[in-house]
Amino acid sequence: MHIHKRPEQPEDYLQIEEVVKSAFSQEKLSDQTEHLLIHRIRKSDAYIPDLSLVATDQNNQPIGHLLLSKVTIVHQGQEVDSLALAPVSVAPEHQKKGIGSQLITEALTRAKEMGYQSVIVLGHEHYYPKFGFKPASSWNIRAPFDVPDHVFMATELTENALHDVQGVVHYSEAFSS
Template identity: 65%
Template sequence: MDIKIRIERTEDYRKTEEVVRSAFEPEVFSDEKEHLLVNRIRKTEAFVPELSLVAENNKQEIIGHILLSKVKIINEKKAVDSLALAPVSIISEYQNIGIGSLLIKAALSAAKELGYQSVIVLGHQDYYPKFGFQPASNWGIKAPFEVPDEVFMAIELTEDSLADVSGFVHYSEAFS
């Protein structure tokens, strides 16, 4: 299968939101509003257009999407810039064949190239560690809400970039 990963364009927004909505429709733990989250993030300063990527099939149809947006990790002494991975979406007929992995690897690589140091994710404990994510608590990084430790994770894009970082993650107002 020939899959192309590229930066999302403004003319893709409606189709991308359809992909996100359809990808989360059957999910048990979804509020089925992830497509609205993507729309809201695009309207904030947290949005980084170069980190909103789509996957296209050989017919140039958008079949997947990933978004990394700016967050801050804040404690009483300092605030550190980071990114949040949310959401990653693949339409059902293309799930479980590696497209999500392609999108995650491409997004992490693009974030590193842009100079970002770390990424936070709230996600499946058996999926994200294969990309290098570890419990954020390893660095003293906490979610701003109650969540099991093993599903709130972080990854350093640059070695030791989280060594002196701790505190609570502050998401953009789009997540509220």
């Protein structure tokens, strides 16, 4: 399926919210508030407009959305900048067509071009490894909450970007509101 990928615009927000709500409506592990998380991130210092991507169909209607936002990895007072991939949403009628994969690939490419070094994700253990993600514990990077090791993952956007990095990921306040 041919889709267009671009940074979201304010006029997309309401349609994106509907895509996100519908994408997570049947997810067992969802609290059904992902659209509110996106809203909070947009209002925070963690928001990067060029890394909040929307996928549109041939009629320019949003059918998918992905957001990368700023996080830090903190260890003994040292902070390393990174990004969090969350959430990724595709409207149910467009799922299983590669749209999410296209959005992730595009976002990782854009993030690397912008100079970001790494990305963290909490997600499906069998989906994200195809994009280079592996358990964050491989670098001694931990989540700030209790989560199974195999679903908290990281990837390096540049070789050895996490070689000397360890610590706990600190998400923006938007994630805890």
